[in-house]
Amino acid sequence: xxxxxxxLWLPILLFAVIAVGVSVAYQRYRAxxxxxxxxxxxxxxxRFDLAEAAYARATQVAPNNAEAWYWLGxxxxxxxxxxxxxxxxxxxxxxxxxxxxxxxxxxETLQWSKRFAEAEKAWQxxxxxLKPKDGxLKPKDGRMIEIQIxxxxxxxxxxxxxxxxxxxxxxxxxxxxxxxxxxxxxLLAGAGRFEESANQYRKALQQ
Numbered sequence: 001x002x003x004x005x006x007x008l009w010l011p012i013l014l015f016a017v018i019a020v021g022v023s024v025a026y027q028r029y030r031a032x033x034x035x036x037x038x039x040x041x042x043x044x045x046x047r048f049d050l051a052e053a054a055y056a057r058a059t060q061v062a063p064n065n066a067e068a069w070y071w072l073g074x075x076x077x078x079x080x081x082x083x084x085x086x087x088x089x090x091x092x093x094x095x096x097x098x099x100x101x102x103x104x105x106x107x108e109t110l111q112w113s114k115r116f117a118e119a120e121k122a123w124q125x126x127x128x129x130l131k132p133k134d135g136x137l138k139p140k141d142g143r144m145i146e147i148q149i150x151x152x153x154x155x156x157x158x159x160x161x162x163x164x165x166x167x168x169x170x171x172x173x174x175x176x177x178x179x180x181x182x183x184x185x186x187l188l189a190g191a192g193r194f195e196e197s198a199n200q201y202r203k204a205l206q207q
Contacts, residue, residue: 035061036068043075051075059088066096074105082112093122100129104147111150116157123151145171149183161191178204 046112058065073088089106096102107122127147148171150170156164170185171177185200 008031026167039071039075048075048078064095068094069095070102070105073109077105077109082109086110086115087112090118091133093125096099097125100126103129107150111154116154116155119135120151123147123154127151145175145177145180152183152187156187156190159189176207178207181207
């Protein structure tokens with residue numbers, strides 16, 4: 001039975017729609033690549049304002065490009081725009097939570113932005129990725145210790161000095177380090193607990 005003209009045009013129309021969709025998707029993909037390349041060149045030249053603009057365009061073209069969001073955040077941070085940098089870095093870790101370095105950058109920037117509760121959670125995510133399978137902190141594991149010191153600062157900045165103190169005392173039980181004692185002394189002094197603070201400073205100086 002011969003096909004009607006309507007039956008013949010339907011698959012042609014369907015093919016045309018698919019072809020247009022593929023073409024648009026490819027053009028968007030290429031545009032994102034071009035913006036990322038421009039942004040990387042500007043970043044390497046330390047033109048962070050130009051890098052920021054190009055990374056921002058890349059995120060508009062490809063909103064799920066975690067790498068573009070991360071470098072957008074770093075470009076903003078390098079200009080001192082910590083509030084919007086924290087937003088971009090948070091978006092990057094939301095899209096791809098597998099990079100410890102991203103979590104650390106996000107946590108630092110949130111802390112600088114005084115978003116201490118969010119910073120604490122980001123520090124915890126970084127710590128979870130670094131912890132060995134047995135979950136135990138190893139002596140002289142500098143990066144893990146630094147993360148927990150910063151986490152303690154975020155906790156203390158939320159007014160939870162006792163919880164921050166416990167975290168640092170747990171660290172001291174693993175490694176009696178003058179840096180950890182000095183931070184504990186600093187947090188205790190900030191809470192008006194000057195006698196306890198002085199005691200920690202004395203112990204730090206004796207080491």
